[in-house]
Amino acid sequence: MVALLKDDGEFVPTLVVRDPKAFKALAESMDKKKEPSPGLKRMLTENKKRFVVRSK
């Protein structure tokens, strides 16, 4: 979130991150089965109950 922002709010893009640990975490997750998280399911249900969203 704020990792790419200076104190004055200037945005400094970092398009390529050379980080073996981060790369490995992503690559390993590619082989895992994807299950919807209960927390995300709760969030979606709550959103649907309380809001009608028009996204442009």
Place this chain on the structure above:
Amino acid sequence: MPESQLEIVIEPLGDHVRGDFCCGEKRIDNFFRNNARNSHDAYAQRIFVARYGDKTELLGFYALTLMTFALGMNEEADAKFGRFNSIPTIYLTMIGRDQTHGPKGIGSVLMEDAFRRCLSVRNNVGAYALTLHAVNERVAQRYEDLGFTRFHTELHDRQQKDETHRAMFYELNAIAAALAEGDAT
């Protein structure tokens, strides 16, 4: 639409009034007030704002750009990962709720919209995950509850005493599965 539901419009940043936006995080407020429009118009990132359907006050916003993760230049010439040179992701630069106008729950609405937009992007441009840095530990735990995974990256290791940096990711396939399930019910 039931009376108790709030109608929210989420749209690309345009001529919206941003001068009094306040989410309480100084760097984000400064960015949004002073630099957001230039950054959006230059396509350095894209910014989406939320408002009530019949009002102009901003309730919150989020911003997306791209971030690619590559191997380091040394130790990880590892055969296991030789099939990839790099892994592209969509990066949630920031997300914020206006403390005055933003209703409780608008952060979740913005996050869901960001998820949906990421899935739309990946239909046209390859992207594996959504990545972000949580602003503090409380937020990081909230994101973990949603299904984000912590990276424990080199950056994290170097700055683990600095609570402003917490790198996380969420596979877009997992997000797609949850949204499909939610839309079907």
